[in-house]
Amino acid sequence: MVELLGVRKRYGEVVAVDGVDLGLKEGEFFTLLGPSGCGKTTTLRLVAGFEAPDAGEVRIGGERVNALPPERRPIGMVFQNYALFPNMTVFGNVAFPLRLKGLPEREVRRKVGTLLEMVHLVGLEGRYPKELSGGQQQRVALARALAREPKVLLLDEPLSALDAKIREELRGELKRLQRETGLTTLYVTHDQEEALALSDRIAVMREGRVEHLGTPREIYEEPATPFVAAFVGTGVLVPGEAREGLFHRDRPWPVRVKGEGPGFLLLRPERLRLEEGGFLEGTVVLATYLGSLVRLEVEVGGLVLKVDLPPGRVPALGQRVRLGLPEEAPFVREER
Amino acid sequence: MGQRGVGWLLALPGLAVLGGVVGLPLLYALFLSLTGYSFLRPSYDWVGPARYQEAFRDPYFLHALGLTALYVAVTVGLTLVLALVLAVLLQQNLPWKGFHYFVVSLPMLIAPVGVGLIWKMILHPELGILSYLFGKVDFFGDARYALFSLALVDVWQQVSFAALVLLAGLRSLPKEPLEAAYVDGATPWQAFLRVTLPLLRPVLVVLLILQTLAEVRTYDLVYVLTRGGPGSATDLVSYYIYRKAFLGLDLSGASAMGYLLLLLTLALVAAYYRLLTRG
Numbered sequence: 283m284v285e286l287l288g289v290r291k292r293y294g295e296v297v298a299v300d301g302v303d304l305g306l307k308e309g310e311f312f313t314l315l316g317p318s319g320c321g322k323t324t325t326l327r328l329v330a331g332f333e334a335p336d337a338g339e340v341r342i343g344g345e346r347v348n349a350l351p352p353e354r355r356p357i358g359m360v361f362q363n364y365a366l367f368p369n370m371t372v373f374g375n376v377a378f379p380l381r382l383k384g385l386p387e388r389e390v391r392r393k394v395g396t397l398l399e400m401v402h403l404v405g406l407e408g409r410y411p412k413e414l415s416g417g418q419q420q421r422v423a424l425a426r427a428l429a430r431e432p433k434v435l436l437l438d439e440p441l442s443a444l445d446a447k448i449r450e451e452l453r454g455e456l457k458r459l460q461r462e463t464g465l466t467t468l469y470v471t472h473d474q475e476e477a478l479a480l481s482d483r484i485a486v487m488r489e490g491r492v493e494h495l496g497t498p499r500e501i502y503e504e505p506a507t508p509f510v511a512a513f514v515g516t517g518v519l520v521p522g523e524a525r526e527g528l529f530h531r532d533r534p535w536p537v538r539v540k541g542e543g544p545g546f547l548l549l550r551p552e553r554l555r556l557e558e559g560g561f562l563e564g565t566v567v568l569a570t571y572l573g574s575l576v577r578l579e580v581e582v583g584g585l586v587l588k589v590d591l592p593p594g595r596v597p598a599l600g601q602r603v604r605l606g607l608p609e610e611a612p613f614v615r616e617e618r
Numbered sequence: 619m620g621q622r623g624v625g626w627l628l629a630l631p632g633l634a635v636l637g638g639v640v641g642l643p644l645l646y647a648l649f650l651s652l653t654g655y656s657f658l659r660p661s662y663d664w665v666g667p668a669r670y671q672e673a674f675r676d677p678y679f680l681h682a683l684g685l686t687a688l689y690v691a692v693t694v695g696l697t698l699v700l701a702l703v704l705a706v707l708l709q710q711n712l713p714w715k716g717f718h719y720f721v722v723s724l725p726m727l728i729a730p731v732g733v734g735l736i737w738k739m740i741l742h743p744e745l746g747i748l749s750y751l752f753g754k755v756d757f758f759g760d761a762r763y764a765l766f767s768l769a770l771v772d773v774w775q776q777v778s779f780a781a782l783v784l785l786a787g788l789r790s791l792p793k794e795p796l797e798a799a800y801v802d803g804a805t806p807w808q809a810f811l812r813v814t815l816p817l818l819r820p821v822l823v824v825l826l827i828l829q830t831l832a833e834v835r836t837y838d839l840v841y842v843l844t845r846g847g848p849g850s851a852t853d854l855v856s857y858y859i860y861r862k863a864f865l866g867l868d869l870s871g872a873s874a875m876g877y878l879l880l881l882l883t884l885a886l887v888a889a890y891y892r893l894l895t896r897g
Binding site: 330331332351352353357358359361362363364365366367368369378379382383423426427429430436 | 792794795797798799800801802803804805808812813816817819
């Protein structure tokens with residue numbers, strides 16, 4: 283449905299997007315994930331038509347759209363700061379694209395009613411954006427983006443301006459809406475939890491390039507590079523070597539890994555456990571209470587490993603503990 | 619001393635100066651307007667509201683008020699429209715941007731009397747370049763053209779300030795609503811009319827207030843270019859009040875008219891303010 287073929291974009295000396303190739307399948311929820319300045323928003327803006335690529339092709343529905351302005355692309359878009367029209371009511375905002383299309387007023391009213399029902403805003407038609415909460419404003423923005431019945435929905439960090447509780451609530455609704463409408467969705471975020479929860483596939487970006495493209499499970503469990511391993515989820519990268527199927531540091535560790543040569547063993551906190559007779563011995567240096575669990579930091583021979591424990595049986599700071607390793611763990615290599 | 623007390627103490631010098639240079643003359647003019655004071659009969663005989671009643675019966679004053687209303691409508695309207703066009707053009711990525719800014723700012727940098735003299739030469743019926751190019755037209759000497767010629771000179775000077783204010787306003791607008799309008803299918807013209815202009819409304823209203831106040835007080839251009847003539851074709855109210863005070867020597871009558879003008883202007887500003895705060 284959306285294809286980017288060797289797309290490049292630079293601003294003066296800065297290369298924002300550096301030869302990106304992507305393909306979104308019809309009905310897919312696709313996320314561009316990465317830190318600030320990695321090129322994810324520029325990529326989205328290239329699809330929207332706010333920026334023109336210096337090289338490469340952008341295709342929507344098989345059609346090359348490089349030269350098409352945003353108003354002629356079959357897209358809907360939700361912005362980080364909602365971008366509602368402050369001079370229009372909720373009704374006016376959602377009706378805006380429909381009125382531009384020249385639909386009769388009766389049809390406009392019917393469609394706006396359906397859309398507001400879909401985003402649970404019935405009864406607020408007459409309010410102005412400043413009279414709404416952040417979450418309600420974002421729902422209006424979503425309804426407006428859907429009003430044109432676009433082929434592709436673009437979302438630019440739509441939840442990042444909201445507080446945690448509303449963010450989680452809206453995340454669920456976004457997923458439900460996308461499932462219901464079956465709309466191809468391109469989502470931009472720097473929040474890895476959001477990306478993992480929502481996406482069918484994720485492209486992790488770094489310095490204008492796609493570092494890893496895969497399903498949330500692949501990205502989390504088999505990260506392609508140390509950057510992806512460190513950016514997605516929590517974990518510690520232990521430098522060492524893969525040899526004959528085992529990880530070697532100063533000695534062979536009882537952890538099966540794929541590949542050969544130097545690289546990093548990724549140890550996630552939920553995969554480590556406190557265990558009498560565990561392979562590693564270390565000292566507890568920090569315990570952080572996170573509600574449903576306690577995250578322990580244990581210093582082991584110059585490394586600080588993180589271990590998640592259920593709250594209750596937490597060793598004291600400075601206590602010597604032994605850590606059991608997972609039988610198998612991701613092994614990532616430096617090259618991209 | 620509490621925080622409030624310190625605040626008043628710090629504001630006191632400024633308030634004293636303001637009271638001295640604005641408050642006292644205003645009070646003195648109010649007092650004069652209730653007396654029969656003139657330069658020929660300098661006595662403060664109390665006459666109450668009689669000078670105000672006379673002003674309402676003065677056909678020349680009423681003519682000047684009507685003329686000023688027309689003048690303000692034409693100059694403010696034209697200034698805002700032209701300034702908006704210029705601001706939108708300046709906002710585009712045109713080459714030689716600095717040069718364009720300089721040219722647009724120029725009229726603002728010239729004193730009104732200077733502007734008057736420059737245009738007096740340009741529009742001179744015998745020596746002016748316009749008469750040379752388009753045939754002899756007595757721009758300021760013919761009652762049919764005088765007011766509009768005066769208005770055009772005024773607009774030429776005012777438009778640069780207004781354009782720069784609007785440009786600053788355009789630059790400060792959030793980008794996203796405009797982009798959202800494009801994604802929603804709006805053409806640039808539709809997006810300008812339905813998104814940019816409404817977002818720009820606070821700036822436009824402030825500019826409307828400033829321009830109206832400036833145009834109501836127009837005096838210098840009239841003095842330099844027409845002296846209110848031919849006949850009373852350009853006898854704007856500020857110039858008429860000046861004449862009443864310093865040529866007619868009727869200081870109390872001029873003060874009463876000045877106060878009436880002040881009240882009218884305040885009413886206009888209040889109406890604009892309602893426009894600004896509505897919605």
